[in-house]
Amino acid sequence: MTVEAKICGLSTPETLDAAVQAGARWVGFVTFPKSPRHIGSLDLLKALGARVPASVGRVGLFVDPDDVLIDERLATGAIDMLQLHGSETPERVAALRARTGKQVMKAIKVARPEDVERGIAAYAGVADRLMFDAADGTLPGGNAKSFDWTILSGRKVPLPWLLAGGLTPDNVADAARVTGAPAVDVSSGVEASRGVKSIELIRAFLDRVKAL
Numbered sequence: 001m002t003v004e005a006k007i008c009g010l011s012t013p014e015t016l017d018a019a020v021q022a023g024a025r026w027v028g029f030v031t032f033p034k035s036p037r038h039i040g041s042l043d044l045l046k047a048l049g050a051r052v053p054a055s056v057g058r059v060g061l062f063v064d065p066d067d068v069l070i071d072e073r074l075a076t077g078a079i080d081m082l083q084l085h086g087s088e089t090p091e092r093v094a095a096l097r098a099r100t101g102k103q104v105m106k107a108i109k110v111a112r113p114e115d116v117e118r119g120i121a122a123y124a125g126v127a128d129r130l131m132f133d134a135a136d137g138t139l140p141g142g143n144a145k146s147f148d149w150t151i152l153s154g155r156k157v158p159l160p161w162l163l164a165g166g167l168t169p170d171n172v173a174d175a176a177r178v179t180g181a182p183a184v185d186v187s188s189g190v191e192a193s194r195g196v197k198s199i200e201l202i203r204a205f206l207d208r209v210k211a212l
Helices: 013-021 042-050 067-074 090-100 113-123 172-179 199-211
Strands: 004-007 026-031 057-062 081-084 103-110 129-134 161-163 183-186 191-193
Touching (some): 013 042, 026 042, 042 067, 103 113, 113 129, 161 172
Parallel strands (some): 026 057, 129 161, 161 183
């Protein structure tokens, strides 16, 4: 099976280039001040976005953003798709998608099987993609926590989706095999320390995904 990969929380030219060169399908930029991966500078966001070739999707991660924040970030030209990682309602997802003309990915927090069912029922009609992530953790994402992957085993999801939560170079092959995930997302699992990406780990993760 071919599995695509997203490297999230990139904030330096070196790690961004490493992700692109090693075969990431998407790169993620975080706009959430409480995250150690937050990109506060619009100039930095613009510069990073400009380094990414057209073949790689640029994803902006937001947590319950208002329109002003979305507009400010989109004005940099560095974001192709919105990733909503907060408690955004289906109505809000639909409104942002219509207003910005961008694709929208909605993160679903998973602790039990019913979380997956509820997430699909609520967002499948309004989002372009779903992301299934672990429910526990102090931040909306990037907590290095995984959930019981068997919850997704054999499950039909009616739109493209990504698996996230606690993935590393060592466990991504198992995670993809158990869940059947068409795509995977990693942030903390390729870091040398909290918020600091490792070029070696990025390459190792993408090599494991390619081997699938």
